Amino acid sequence: MTLPPYSTWLEIDLEAIRSNVRRLAHLSGRPVMTILKANAYGHGLVEVARAVRQAGVPWIGVARVEEAFLLRQGGIAGDILVMGHAAPQQVSQAAQMGLTLTVYNPELAAAFSGQAEAAGLRLRVHAKFDSGMGRLGLPTEEGVDFVRLLHSLPGLTLEGVFTHLAEADDPVQPSVNWQVERFTALVDALASAGLRPPLVHAANSAGTIYFPHARFDMIRPGIAVYGLQPSADAPLPEGFRPALTWKARLASIKMLPPNHGIGYNYRYRTTREERIGVCPTGYADGLRRKVGVNFVLVGGVKVPVVGGMCMDQCMIQLDGVPRAKLGDEIVLIGRQGAAEISAEDIARVWDTTNYDVVCGLTARVPRLYLNT
Ligand SMILES: Cc1ncc(COP(=O)(O)O)c(C=O)c1O
Structure with missing residues (x-):
């Protein structure tokens, strides 16, 4: 799979947006x-x-x-x-x-x-x-x-x-x-x-x-x-599709020995020899500095972010994906294989709304438009 020439980017499916709009017009008749x-x-x-x-x-x-x-x-x-x-x-x-x-x-x-x-x-x-x-x-x-x-x-x-x-x-x-x-x-x-x-x-x-x-x-x-729901109490009817996927490239993979500190202030320490990757996205892209709640998808597997969130990077625990290699696709919001992390999933762990999650995606993350 060829990935675009960025460390991280958003893919916006404009056909999903057009289709969601048509659905709203149709269901309301307005x-x-x-x-x-x-x-x-x-x-x-x-x-x-x-x-x-x-x-x-x-x-x-x-x-x-x-x-x-x-x-x-x-x-x-x-x-x-x-x-x-x-x-x-x-x-x-x-x-x-x-x-x-x-x-x-x-x-x-x-x-x-x-x-x-x-x-x-x-x-x-x-x-x-x-x-x-x-x-x-x-x-x-x-x-x-x-x-x-x-x-x-x-x-x-x-x-x-x-x-x-x-x-x-x-x-x-x-x-x-x-x-x-x-x-x-x-x-x-x-x-x-x-x-x-x-x-x-x-x-x-x-x-x-x-x-x-x-x-x-x-x-x-x-x-x-x-394609995002107004709230858990007001889900969307069938057929609406989220338009946004957030991706990145796996920037580094290292085996680290037991008791190795990870990131600023060592908010995580390895408990054994662990495979630690770097995801090139941080709070300046729209992630939150919450420890122990963030996940990303690598090789179709949901893996945890470990340690604190840096401005441009975060560390991920790759023991669950032994075949992961440098440059692999990471999905932060969206689907990868059968796995999915939705904006709603993230909102739940950040104790906020999906509105806040997507509005918080900052300008420096390139947007790639599909189905223009
Ligand atoms: C005045 C007004 N109208 C419409 C909307 C759209 O709301 P929603 O995104 O919940 O559909 C907003 C968003 O907050 C708003 O402030």
């Missing part, structure tokens, strides 16, 4: 806004954007204006919503680039309108409401007055209203239903006042899959697009 913030959850912003556009996705959502600028610089046309906070100084450039920004209070809306007007432009906006998440957003009860204000501001064009669900990944919780009820009351009030904008959206991946009444006019999935 247009999709694919969430590509945080470098497309670590998968690579522009390449994933191209793939989802190929799959027919009309909208892309990001958290920051800088992410949207990168998309435009990368040649990504079409509708892009910046869902998080933007500085008023970013408005004129955003308007020039045809981006849509989020407004969630009257002061910010007035500042955005002023900036757009001063530049002789109109800024496209979606209004964000807090139906119970306690994060960005105006209380839904103030929605009709706010939307009226937005219509009166000459620098803004209101295209949509949205909210975000706090507990959709824990489908037994009642909060999603009352969040949706509150938001629906606002949408109905806007419709009665003749103010309902064309796009109403609320559902993240778990909301889309588990709460059909949260789908409104468009769905807003992130994690499921990458």
